[in-house]
Amino acid sequence: MRAALLALLPLSVYAGTVQPPGIPFKAPVTVATGFTARVLFSNLTTPRGITLDANQNVLVVERGLGVTAFSPAPRWGIQVDDEGHLYVSTAGQVLVYSYDAGSKTVSGEACVVISGIPPDGDLTTHTLQLQKEGNALKLLVATGPQTNIDPTARNPSSGRSQIRRFVLPAGCPATPLDWATAEILVYGIRNPGGFAFHPTLSNTLYVVENGASIDNVTDLTAAFVNDNPADEINRVHLGGHLKFFGFPDCTTLWNPTADPTGDPQYTTLQRGDQISLKLLPERDDAWCSDPKNNVPPALTLQAHSVPLDIKFYHPPKKTTDKSFPRSLHGDAVVSFHGSFNRSPPTGYGVVHVPFPLSDTYDFLIQATNLTSCPGKCIRPVGLAFSNDGRLFVSSDSSGEVCLNCCPKFATDTFVNSYQLSLRRNRRDIERIDNRVPVSL
Numbered sequence: 364m365r366a367a368l369l370a371l372l373p374l375s376v377y378a379g380t381v382q383p384p385g386i387p388f389k390a391p392v393t394v395a396t397g398f399t400a401r402v403l404f405s406n407l408t409t410p411r412g413i414t415l416d417a418n419q420n421v422l423v424v425e426r427g428l429g430v431t432a433f434s435p436a437p438r439w440g441i442q443v444d445d446e447g448h449l450y451v452s453t454a455g456q457v458l459v460y461s462y463d464a465g466s467k468t469v470s471g472e473a474c475v476v477i478s479g480i481p482p483d484g485d486l487t488t489h490t491l492q493l494q495k496e497g498n499a500l501k502l503l504v505a506t507g508p509q510t511n512i513d514p515t516a517r518n519p520s521s522g523r524s525q526i527r528r529f530v531l532p533a534g535c536p537a538t539p540l541d542w543a544t545a546e547i548l549v550y551g552i553r554n555p556g557g558f559a560f561h562p563t564l565s566n567t568l569y570v571v572e573n574g575a576s577i578d579n580v581t582d583l584t585a586a587f588v589n590d591n592p593a594d595e596i597n598r599v600h601l602g603g604h605l606k607f608f609g610f611p612d613c614t615t616l617w618n619p620t621a622d623p624t625g626d627p628q629y630t631t632l633q634r635g636d637q638i639s640l641k642l643l644p645e646r647d648d649a650w651c652s653d654p655k656n657n658v659p660p661a662l663t664l665q666a667h668s669v670p671l672d673i674k675f676y677h678p679p680k681k682t683t684d685k686s687f688p689r690s691l692h693g694d695a696v697v698s699f700h701g702s703f704n705r706s707p708p709t710g711y712g713v714v715h716v717p718f719p720l721s722d723t724y725d726f727l728i729q730a731t732n733l734t735s736c737p738g739k740c741i742r743p744v745g746l747a748f749s750n751d752g753r754l755f756v757s758s759d760s761s762g763e764v765c766l767n768c769c770p771k772f773a774t775d776t777f778v779n780s781y782q783l784s785l786r787r788n789r790r791d792i793e794r795i796d797n798r799v800p801v802s803l
């Protein structure tokens with residue numbers, strides 16, 4: 364097991380800053396009518412994964428640094444439940460720490476609960492999701508591809524671009540559970556950056572996926588790839604046959620007429636249709652279009668949006684004017700990190716996705732001047748709803764965590780929790796996962 368160095372760091376080494384209400388975003392944001400947004404913390408080091416513990420402390424993964432806990436000031440109603448576990452993924456393992464929400468401290472050594480996850484690759488991200496089934500506690504772990512377009516991912520035993528499920532043992536296992544022997548839930552999802560169970564259909568998982576960069580695929584022009592392929596929300600029914608979701612062979616059209624002159628072969632097709640990247644002659648457009656071979660997305664998202672997280676909204680028993688409206692019950696929110704190679708840029712916000720799915724979604728918050736992005740723009744990554752129905756959003760390159768709610772933003776103050784956080788020595792943490800890797 365890799366030694367984890369836990370230390371209490373003095374305040375001086377930590378630049379993260381709790382912000383009073385009214386502090387502007389680093390770059391202006393536009394917020395949907397009826398909603399408000401406020402910067403809670405800034406100066407964080409690449410904040411990525413975010414979650415709330417039983418006491419509604421906000422835990423944020425700072426990439427390359429560790430996990431930091433922020434406490435609500437005491438007047439914010441808190442519940443006490445002082446025992447828990449903190450699950451963190453590194454490149455090749457999942458570690459579990461004993462975590463106390465009352466003192467926001469971790470204690471003891473890390474237990475390596477899962478090992479053998481492919482540690483390398485283009486996107487070494489392992490999103491985690493706990494699932495309670497009866498008395499069993501299960502953990503879902505995702506992997507990305509080895510390369511942008513990874514031919515090994517078409518074989519489920521590659522362990523790439525898929526989600527596996529583990530039944531967690533009661534205590535720390537003497538030998539970590541092995542990635543190779545875990546149940547495979549789904550494969551062919553290039554980068555399952557975020558996923559969540561549907562609130563009422565407990566066997567249905569919704570998974571966001573970033574399409575591959577197809578700049579170098581034969582016959583595709585620059586104008587076509589500027590608007591293709593679509594990003595996706597995939598619907599995975601657990602318990603049936605193991606299904607293939609297309610990566611690396613098939614991808615999804617966003618704009619079939621992006622280049623009617625250079626790429627006329629797509630102009631008769633529609634948004635959401637499946638096309639082949641022609642890696643294998645037998646996996647052509649017709650093969651990709653057959654849902655028996657390749658499951659199409661449940662919802663197509665604009666090309667280059669880069670969705671990284673999805674959360675469903677369960678309103679609290681009593682909503683207040685600080686909560687998301689009750690009418691959004693059962694709908695989802697998705698973070699869009701934003702494009703890095705599209706002109707003009709797109710994404711850079713958080714969208715509301717109505718359920719049951721139609722073919723639309725709308726922005727709750729978005730960078731106001733997209734042409735200035737990435738610049739100092741908001742780049743949403745992790746999403747978490749608090750018990751009282753407010754949405755916390757981490758934005759990595761701007762170093763901010765903000766709160767989005769409606770119709771009135773909370774004026775509650777937070778205090779920095781320097782007491783601890785889970786901090787490890789820098790070398791050790793370098794490979795800590797960079798995508799929503801924390802689950803409580």
Ligand SMILES: *[C@@H]1O[C@H](CO)[C@@H](O)[C@H](O)[C@H]1NC(C)=O
Binds near residue numbers: 378380405406
């Ligand atoms: C961020 O931290 C720096 C020092 O590390 C400080 O000068 C600056 O005022 C902080 N910014 C905010 C918005 O608090």
Ligand SMILES: *[C@@H]1O[C@H](CO)[C@@H](O)[C@H](O)[C@H]1NC(C)=O
Binds near residue numbers: 511576577578579
């Ligand atoms: C496409 O090829 C160029 C030149 O070989 C390379 O620099 C670039 O990284 C490739 N892009 C992708 C998305 O694979």
Ligand SMILES: *[C@@H]1O[C@H](CO)[C@@H](O)[C@H](O)[C@H]1NC(C)=O
Binds near residue numbers: 732734735
């Ligand atoms: C938006 O950003 C671009 C690029 O930084 C800048 O040239 C332009 O003036 C900005 N537009 C507005 C309305 O601020």
